[in-house]
Amino acid sequence: MARLPVSPEKIIEQFGPHLNYAPKEGYVGRDEPDRTVKTHCCFCGMQCGIQLLVKNNKVVGFEPWMEFPFNEGRLCPKGVQRYLQDNHPDRLLDPLERVEGKGFQPTTWDNAMDRVVSEIKRIQAQYGHDAFSILSGVSLTNEKSYLVGKFARVAVKTANLDYNGRLCMVSAGAGNKKAFGLDRASNSYADLEHAEVIIVTGANVSETFPTLTHWIWRARDNGAKLIVIDPRVIPLARTADIHLDIKPGTDSALYGAMLKYLADHDLLDDDFIRNHTSGFEATLEVVKDHTIEWAEAVTGIAADKIIAAAELWGRAKTSFLLHARGIEHHSKGVENVLGCINLVLATGRIGKPYCGYGTITGQGNGQGGREHGHKCDQLPGNRDITNPEHRKYIANVWGIPEAEMPGKGLTAYELIEAIHRGEVKGLLSICFNPLVSLPNNNYVREALEKLEFYVCIDFFLNETARHADIVLAGSLHEEEEGTVTTAEGRVVRIQKAVDPPGNARPDTKILLEIAHRLGAGDKFTYANSEAIFNELRVASKGGTADYYGITYKKVEENMGIFWPCPTEDHPGTPRLWEDRKFHTPDGKAHFNPVSYRPPGEVTDQEYPVVLTTGRVVSQYLSGTQTRRIGKLVGIYPEPLVEIHPELAAQYNIRQRELVRVVTRRGMGEFPANIVETIRKDTVFLPYHWPGKKSANQLTPGTLDPISKIPEFKVCACRLEPTGIISDPKQAHAWDSI
Amino acid sequence: METTAYKTDMEFFVDMQRCIGCRACEMACAECETNGHESMIHVNYVERSTTIQTTVQVCMHCDDPVCAKVCPADAISKDDFGVVHSANTSRCIGCSNCVMACPFGVPKKQEQYDLMMKCNMCYDRTSAGKKPMCATVCPSQALYYGTREEIARMRPNSTPVNTFIFGQLTVTTKVNIMMPKGSTHLKVH
Numbered sequence: 001m002a003r004l005p006v007s008p009e010k011i012i013e014q015f016g017p018h019l020n021y022a023p024k025e026g027y028v029g030r031d032e033p034d035r036t037v038k039t040h041c042c043f044c045g046m047q048c049g050i051q052l053l054v055k056n057n058k059v060v061g062f063e064p065w066m067e068f069p070f071n072e073g074r075l076c077p078k079g080v081q082r083y084l085q086d087n088h089p090d091r092l093l094d095p096l097e098r099v100e101g102k103g104f105q106p107t108t109w110d111n112a113m114d115r116v117v118s119e120i121k122r123i124q125a126q127y128g129h130d131a132f133s134i135l136s137g138v139s140l141t142n143e144k145s146y147l148v149g150k151f152a153r154v155a156v157k158t159a160n161l162d163y164n165g166r167l168c169m170v171s172a173g174a175g176n177k178k179a180f181g182l183d184r185a186s187n188s189y190a191d192l193e194h195a196e197v198i199i200v201t202g203a204n205v206s207e208t209f210p211t212l213t214h215w216i217w218r219a220r221d222n223g224a225k226l227i228v229i230d231p232r233v234i235p236l237a238r239t240a241d242i243h244l245d246i247k248p249g250t251d252s253a254l255y256g257a258m259l260k261y262l263a264d265h266d267l268l269d270d271d272f273i274r275n276h277t278s279g280f281e282a283t284l285e286v287v288k289d290h291t292i293e294w295a296e297a298v299t300g301i302a303a304d305k306i307i308a309a310a311e312l313w314g315r316a317k318t319s320f321l322l323h324a325r326g327i328e329h330h331s332k333g334v335e336n337v338l339g340c341i342n343l344v345l346a347t348g349r350i351g352k353p354y355c356g357y358g359t360i361t362g363q364g365n366g367q368g369g370r371e372h373g374h375k376c377d378q379l380p381g382n383r384d385i386t387n388p389e390h391r392k393y394i395a396n397v398w399g400i401p402e403a404e405m406p407g408k409g410l411t412a413y414e415l416i417e418a419i420h421r422g423e424v425k426g427l428l429s430i431c432f433n434p435l436v437s438l439p440n441n442n443y444v445r446e447a448l449e450k451l452e453f454y455v456c457i458d459f460f461l462n463e464t465a466r467h468a469d470i471v472l473a474g475s476l477h478e479e480e481e482g483t484v485t486t487a488e489g490r491v492v493r494i495q496k497a498v499d500p501p502g503n504a505r506p507d508t509k510i511l512l513e514i515a516h517r518l519g520a521g522d523k524f525t526y527a528n529s530e531a532i533f534n535e536l537r538v539a540s541k542g543g544t545a546d547y548y549g550i551t552y553k554k555v556e557e558n559m560g561i562f563w564p565c566p567t568e569d570h571p572g573t574p575r576l577w578e579d580r581k582f583h584t585p586d587g588k589a590h591f592n593p594v595s596y597r598p599p600g601e602v603t604d605q606e607y608p609v610v611l612t613t614g615r616v617v618s619q620y621l622s623g624t625q626t627r628r629i630g631k632l633v634g635i636y637p638e639p640l641v642e643i644h645p646e647l648a649a650q651y652n653i654r655q656r657e658l659v660r661v662v663t664r665r666g667m668g669e670f671p672a673n674i675v676e677t678i679r680k681d682t683v684f685l686p687y688h689w690p691g692k693k694s695a696n697q698l699t700p701g702t703l704d705p706i707s708k709i710p711e712f713k714v715c716a717c718r719l720e721p722t723g724i725i726s727d728p729k730q731a732h733a734w735d736s737i
Numbered sequence: 738m739e740t741t742a743y744k745t746d747m748e749f750f751v752d753m754q755r756c757i758g759c760r761a762c763e764m765a766c767a768e769c770e771t772n773g774h775e776s777m778i779h780v781n782y783v784e785r786s787t788t789i790q791t792t793v794q795v796c797m798h799c800d801d802p803v804c805a806k807v808c809p810a811d812a813i814s815k816d817d818f819g820v821v822h823s824a825n826t827s828r829c830i831g832c833s834n835c836v837m838a839c840p841f842g843v844p845k846k847q848e849q850y851d852l853m854m855k856c857n858m859c860y861d862r863t864s865a866g867k868k869p870m871c872a873t874v875c876p877s878q879a880l881y882y883g884t885r886e887e888i889a890r891m892r893p894n895s896t897p898v899n900t901f902i903f904g905q906l907t908v909t910t911k912v913n914i915m916m917p918k919g920s921t922h923l924k925v926h
Contacts, residue, residue: 027770061768064873075874080764206757210876217755217877221892235757238789617759631767635760645786655786676787 003449004466006103008691008737014103015461016090017623017735019630023087029055037497038065041079042139042477043620045361045487046070046211048079049559052478052497059086059478059497068559070189070486076210077618077632084629085476086498090460092473093502104461104471109503109513112470116428117517119453119469120156123426129406133160133415133424137431138168138369139621141482141494142547143532144507145365146380146539148430149373152406154398154523155515159409160424162376164432166412168325169366170375170707171333172359178334179341179590180576181583182544183382184367184489185358186350187320188562188574189215192224194354197316199227199309201340202251202326202713203360206235207617209324209487212360219320227309229254230326231612232642232684233677242309245679247300248612249599249714251327255339256287256596257295258310262346267314272348276580279591283342286595298596300679313343318354325362326614329712331600333704338592345589351577361487363621364477368485371545372536376409380536381543390543397539399523411708413438413701419447430457430474430507435464436622436690439699439710440665457510459500462624463690473504480506481529483555488574490560491550508532541566544583599714600702603681607663607716609647610682613695614713619688627688627734638733639693640673642684643719648674653721656728660720661685666697671726683717691736743818743864746884749872750897751793752915755879758782758791762871762880769859769870775847777823777856778871793879795871796821796843796856797901798911804835804844804855812853819911820860824853840903840925888915896920 004011033053040047049068053061062083064073095112096104123132134156136148145163152161173183180186192198192215206213213236220226228237229244229251237243246254262268263284273280296303313319321344327336341357349355361367372380373394380397383390385408395402410418416438418424427448438444448454448467456465457474465471478497485491500506508529515524526532530552541548549565550572561572582589603610618635620626627633641659653659656671661683669692670685678684687695702711763776783790802821805813812828813835815821824835824844831851835844844855859869867873872882881888888897897913900922907922914923 022774030770064870066873071876073868073873074876074878075761075765076759076876077761077764080761080768080874206759206877210757210759210761213755213757213877218891221894233789235789235791239754617757631764673785675785675789677789 005098005100008466010103011461011466012735012737017628018090019633019734020084020088020628021630023058023060023084024089027060030061033060035497036063037478037495039478039495039497040484040492041075041082042364043078043082043626044209045363045366046209047364047484047486047492048075048211050075050079050082052083054497057498059083070488070490071211074211074214077635078620078626081629081632085625086478087501088460088628090628091501091504092459092461092471093504095473095503096471098469109505112472113513113517115470116455116514119426120518123452127425129157130159130409131424132156132158132426132428134158135162135164135412135415135427135429135432135434136374137164137363138366139364139477140369140431140507141365141480141484141529142368142372142491142536143482143529145369145374146372146536147508147511147532149380150398151511151515152374154400155518155520157404157406159406160376160415161374161409162412162415163369163374164412164437165363165366165370165375166708167437167710167712168362169328169359169370171328171330171704171709172323172337173370174334174707175337175341176359178592179338179345181585182576183370184545184563184576185487186576187356187358188488188490191354191356191575192216192219192320194222195219195224195318195320195356197225197227197312197319199229199313199319199321200236201229201321201323202328203322203324204230204234204326204614205360208362208615209360210617225312227312231679231682242305242312244301244305244309247679248610248682249330250299250596251330251336252332252339252594253290253295253298253596254301254306255336255343256290256594257292257306258313259284259342259346260287260290261292261307261310262314265314268346269348273346276588277345277591278586278588279593283591283593286593290596300681314347316347316349319347319349320354320356322358322360324360326713328359329709330714331702331704331711332597333709334706335594339594342591342594345591350589351575351580358487365484367487367489368483368491371485372540376411381540382545383543393542394539397535413703413708413710416444416447419450422450425452427451427454428457429454429464433462433464433622433624436688436694436696439696439712440701441694441696442666443701457507458624459504460624460628462622472510473500473502474507474510475500475504480508483533483552485563486560489562491547491555491563492560493552493555600711601700601715603716607718609717609719611661611663611685611698611715611717612682612713613685613687613699615688616686619686621688623688623734633734637731639670639686639689639695641670642673642675642678644678644680645674645676646680647683648672651719651721653719654725656726658722658724658726660722661698661717662720663698663700663715663717665700668692668694668697669722683719687712689733689736693733693736742866744866745818747863747882748885749795749858749869749912750881750883750888750915751795751912752879752881752895753792755877756780756791756793757877757879758789759876761874761876762793765870765874771861772854773847773850775854777854794841794843795880795912796858797841798858800909800911803838803840807834807838809834820858822857822860823855826852829853840901840906840908894918898923901925
């Protein structure tokens with residue numbers, strides 16, 4: 001029964017999104033807070049240090065945390081406004097029950113828990129254990145991520161657990177495991193400082209990781225040359241030494257051509273390749289026809305610019321290559337990542353000072369959350385759920401027979417498909433808003449409507465939660481103790497600032513109670529979050545993501561510890577591979593052959609324009625939090641379709657004219673923003689909004705064959721001008737239906 | 738060493754090429770109750786149709802502030818540290834002379850209060866040895882607050898400039914704009 005119980009307008013009236021501009025009581029007590037809590041921003045993998053000001057168990061403001069080494073007080077607008085998610089009028093204060101025709105009504109925890117547990121039991125008895133699924137997210141702390149993984153396997157006993165990291169870093173993770181045998185950025189960002197050349201590819205650093213911009217400028221002040229690869233002139237590209245304005249979906253063609261150029265011009269580190277890598281010959285073989293001229297034709301980048309970039313990269317003594325979702329959200333996401341790694345390995349510039357490589361993890365705990373077992377194929381410590389030794393070790397930590405440990409489940413989008421097929425009947429979600437964040441979301445909505453039972457844990461009634469039978473009022477980032485792991489691999493402490501308001505409960509407590517009621521209470525006896533972390537340490541011990549030597553005390557004393565950290569006297573590892581001992585079976589870094597193939601959907605006569613999607617600086621992911629903060633909404637109130645003047649002229653599209661963007665999956669109308677800062681064959685839409693303003697009505701569910709990441713970054717569309725000029729004053733997208 | 742007094746060797750530097758248009762400075766400035774939760778710093782696109790470039794405008798704190806000179810109510814004053822203070826609320830008559838006279842377009846009249854308001858370089862923070870809020874949070878450090886020696890060491894490719902020529906008028910300011918190395922002034926045509 002996962003249809004909306006009443007009209008969406010009525011739900012929005014009660015639960016928002018409403019825009020919060022200031023604390024409900026005003027700024028009372030900000031000058032004399034009860035406490036100043038050193039913690040971290042919840043928005044993005046930088047996890048900037050911030051101090052929250054607390055008065056009367058409410059967060060009333062912030063103060064920069066000057067000592068935290070990564071950001072030294074610096075923040076983006078989301079960080080500045082993050083405190084307004086606390087004490088928000090939309091905050092869920094009670095568990096809610098769906099009542100047909102009436103909406104969502106408060107209920108008791110007992111009643112809500114009874115419903116949840118009886119439905120889990122009913123569905124599993126009727127259809128099998130795996131018919132009840134769990135979707136989680138990596139804005140959760142390490143403790144909660146670990147707990148969700150154990151909860152799914154030990155309490156719910158389902159294989160079908162996956163997470164929204166599936167839309168985030170899985171391509172990078174898979175690529176890094178193939179090449180290095182370990183999934184983490186190889187360096188801390190301190191190694192940017194004296195890099196001679198920096199490549200930033202598919203990463204809109206200044207909008208999605210704004211505080212990282214400073215580190216790149218520090219390098220530039222020291223003489224670094226910056227190469228930005230992006231279909232748009234993003235803020236960082238505007239001043240870059242070289243901007244390669246690549247056609248979406250052709251990244252691996254560029255990397256292949258650059259690799260061939262390095263080989264043809266004797267710009268390889270032959271000693272490194274010979275002594276520390278494998279697979280180079282085969283990798284070079286598959287790009288032998290990737291000439292610069294060919295790459296120019298495929299990527300749309302002028303040949304001289306490709307050569308200039310390859311020359312800079314080839315001749316540098318130190319360098320850093322950074323990538324993010326721009327190359328990873330593809331049906332070739334893993335191949336793109338491997339193409340980048342091949343360029344790094346070919347020049348041997350890794351494992352040395354100022355020689356770095358890494359993906360820039362997007363979500364708050366995108367790094368830690370993907371290591372400790374809440375993805376469908378993984379166990380804590382980044383262990384493999386199909387590996388008998390790994391299963392045995394974790395089964396032992398959890399106190400269950402290995403045979404009872406479920407196997408590999410379905411990935412996030414495959415779960416939606418399985419719901420459509422009727423194989424999965426129940427869903428518990430936490431920290432995930434798939435109706436906004438998954439591709440082809442009309443298809444996702446149809447799936448939700450087929451569920452027999454859906455329970456959502458969240459602090460706001462997000463768009464997906466409107467389809468739930470039961471909503472459990474959970475906790476914000478600042479309402480529980482824990483740790484997260486930043487994009488650099490630095491484990492940092494999240495300090496609890498306030499208690500959940502009303503009858504809302506900490507997420508941990510909710511999960512533990514369900515586990516208890518499912519009869520697994522003896523496996524879930526934790527005094528506090530630190531106790532969960534201490535079990536995680538043991539569970540990760542000996543795995544590639546080894547946290548055993550990390551303690552809360554050590555993290556606090558050092559303002560973060562980089563894993564791997566195998567023993568308590570180990571200082572942590574900011575820079576990987578200094579010993580040249582890679583974690584692959586043969587101990588070498590692996591080149592992987594990557595030859596170009598087209599994206600999942602290419603343009604044709606019916607759909608002649610490339611559509612790509614991304615983010616804006618003022619919003620975070622599906623917007624559950626940031627579409628409720630007034631000033632953030634005010635910066636960029638609605639999604640605009642960015643279009644080049646020449647392409648606009650072809651269709652007689654005028655500035656701010658509503659343009660119908662149509663793909664094979666759906667259509668949406670968006671005001672045109674006619675700008676020269678985008679390729680002439682490509683339009684761009686940001687994706688943070690729901691309903692009719694959702695870019696993900698349009699995007700395809702084509703998945704990478706290895707990582708199963710959806711191809712958000714490229715599809716074919718057609719543009720239909722409507723003749724209506726949209727008034728910016730009427731912009732209203734934050735609560736679109 | 739931490740001090741709680743105004744640090745007279747600290748200066749404000751603005752580097753437009755680093756501005757990413759994120760508006761963290763505006764958001765942070767508007768947290769201040771003294772400003773009535775209005776931002777005193779302004780980020781604007783230069784011309785969005787052709788470029789993503791944004792500029793950021795903060796009060797330049799002129800050595801000889803025109804805003805103060807044209808104020809008929811003597812509401813604007815410059816202190817011994819060179820900070821040009823926002824209009825004294827009991828004196829300001831909301832005439833907007835300063836708004837029209839400022840060569841940088843900084844003062845804004847807040848109609849709801851019938852008062853001119855502008856940046857006072859976070860006097861509450863800077864007088865206690867802290868940095869202004871905008872320069873503290875700026876994620877690209879397009880806004881930097883520090884000593885002249887620090888900026889010379891950290892940004893060897895740029896030169897701070899605080900002389901601005903508007904036609905016949907030469908204005909020198911407490912706030913610096915970072916310019917290409919060797920620059921001595923900025924001439925506004």
